[in-house]
Amino acid sequence: MANSYDLDFTYTTIDKIFRLSMGESGDYSGAKYDGDFSMPLEKAQKAKHKFIADSLNIKKGSKVLDMACGWAPFTKYITQERGATSIGLTLSSGQAKACQKNGMNVIVKDCRYLTPEDFGTFDAITCIGGLEHFCSVEEWKDGKQERVYRNFFKTLSDLLPVGGRYYMQTMTFSKNMLDHKDIDINAERGSASHVLALMMKEFPGSWLPDSPEMVINCATPHFKLISQSSGRLDYIETIKQWRKKFRKFNFKKYLLYLSLLPKYLTNKEFRHQVAVFKISPNKVCFEQEIMDHYRLVFEKIQ
């Protein structure tokens, strides 16, 4: 799995730049456009929040666990607009600090090992864009990926009553995924081999499920599937909007970009890591159907 060092690298490094671009509680996961790509990103993110809260029957007084909460956009929505109570968990210290400064109940804690002894049980749980980080390449190579997901669903099951609902969205690999040995940072720029290698540098410690079925099978002993939909096209639009916002001029933000220049010039590994500012590996992977993206709603059965 990606550990707190990996996740600090991915999320704390960009903390200030992200908040200056997307707002203090911006979403860092695919939005929900429902086919209307003329919608502003903020509205599409709000549509996602509403869909999730409705799917999980979140209302005034509901106690909700927001796993892998990022800068806590969903925590903010359900506490401020639905009157729910919420705890958000992240492994990025920068995110947690920013959320706490903004009055959000967020702590640094590994959600995969939460037990009812920590904060009791919950009426509903979300994990929006977190599962991507739960299995490392090494665990996948060792044949442990399904075990990682099965253990995670057991954790969820212990935290929910029968009838309690869980929402997740996750990237998955798709029909055009390459053989692992063909992933190569020196391959032709923009090729599948190259963009997959860039993704692995941007998200160290992270390997995706093969398909939604893999996740659903791992949930089966404890959960039934309520709904499933692909958010691949929505994610492509989300990334387009993010890229515009990351580029939009802001004095403080451009100073931060500038402060990274010496490292950029002297550190080859860092140049690979920030190549994502020139090319979006995720977007190319979605466009070429190397990757897909799924929204899954589950209900605990036993």
Ligand SMILES: C[S@@+](CC[C@H](N)C(=O)[O-])C[C@H]1O[C@@H](n2cnc3c(N)ncnc32)[C@H](O)[C@@H]1O
């Ligand atoms: C792509 S962001 C999604 C953030 C947020 N859910 C959103 O939609 O904006 C992934 C988040 O997963 C968190 N994360 C990854 N693995 C985790 C773990 N084992 N425990 C808690 N948080 C984790 C990261 O710290 C980061 O906040």
